[in-house]
Amino acid sequence: MPNERNSSTADRELVIDRLLNAPVALVWEAWSRPEHISHWWGPKGFTTTMHLMEFRPGGRWEFILHGPDGTDYDNKSVFLEIVPARKIVYEHTSWPHIIATIEFLDKGESTSLRWHMLFDSPEELTKVAQMHKAAEGLKQNMERLIAYLPTIEPVSGSAAVNGIKMYYERHGKGGVPLVLLHGGGSTIESSFSQLLPLFARQGEVIAVELQAHGRTTDRPEPESFEQDADDVAALLRHLHIPKANLFGFSNGGTTVLQLAIRHPELVNKLVSLSGAYQREGFVPGFFEGFPGATLESMPEPLRSAFLKVTPDQQRLQTMFEKDVARMMNFTDVKEETLRKIQAPALLMSSDKDVIIPEHTMKMARVIPRGQLVILPGVHGECIGEVAADRPGNPFPGITASLVGEFLRG
Known part of the structure; x- marks a missing residue:
């Protein structure tokens, strides 16, 4: 110890x-x-x-x-x-x-x-x-x-959805379930180890791992935010959950937007942290680092977190390559499409994020029932994400409180 x-x-x-x-x-x-x-x-x-x-x-x-x-x-x-x-x-x-x-x-x-x-x-x-x-x-x-x-009831399982076996965990009890969607290259633990226990005290939480990430298997097709949204929707139907709250971080935040667009009947409220709908929403130079990127470019804490739950170097390599390809091929969502989201939406980012605050503000204005929160810190710091966490970090508790107030409101 x-x-x-x-x-x-x-x-x-x-x-x-x-x-x-x-x-x-x-x-x-x-x-x-x-x-x-x-x-x-x-x-x-x-x-x-x-x-x-x-x-x-x-x-x-x-x-x-x-x-x-x-x-x-x-x-x-x-x-x-x-x-x-x-x-x-x-x-x-x-x-x-x-x-x-x-x-x-x-x-x-x-x-x-x-x-x-x-x-x-x-x-x-x-x-x-x-x-x-x-x-x-x-x-x-x-x-x-x-x-x-x-x-204590088992907190994890795998469900066969759309050709993959999707890993999920259930924590806490009561209320409309809150579904957590991790960031790119991540697992449940690397994105949400700090936040999940705080949310579980407020009600039921379902944390998932998306295609090729962590303990979820892959399919021959490329990753896409639309497919991830369809996979999560299929999981909710598999679990007989008619409506859920959604919290997505980074790529998960972008997937949350697609869930609200493609499966509005399943969405009660949504929180998109560091999500994006246009390439111009990322900091200048963001996309320039992807061509020629190698696994060594991936933050070591994320590599370690993947191998901890799935000790398979080839699967890690495959996930990395698919994540890179997805970001290189990132395509904008039309504003009129985003405007169709009718669920209450909390749009969040940090002031030193990979998403510029102006983009998060723009999303909060485009989505009819959007609300805005900008927190201090770098990408992932406000949730204690493994690559951005630091001793004594107060922000996960603050984030959990803000999100809890939004969901209860």
């Missing part, structure tokens, strides 16, 4: 490490949603009544732990730090005072979890250990989590 034990505090720490047989998205869901936590929290024989769980930095967490002997233990905590799918830090403010840090390390189909508890003093740890067998209790709590994980 990223943080090793501090020798200066080792005498007042409890630490447990486990490799869990579940993907990090599922483990994170078990930790971040109160309806899950109430099923596994506490040592063996304990039950939990959850009163409040404001899962955000500064949010309160209050519950009662019911012991098997009938004793009730009132627990109050405050969340100090939350990094989606990576870290949770909370301060247990009722006795005993503890700073707890839970770290999640993505291992593909498994998750390495470290649970670290820091007490005020060695004497305090000794007292808790004597009164409540704290080390054994932490071990039993971890065992309850491990036992609970298989009971």
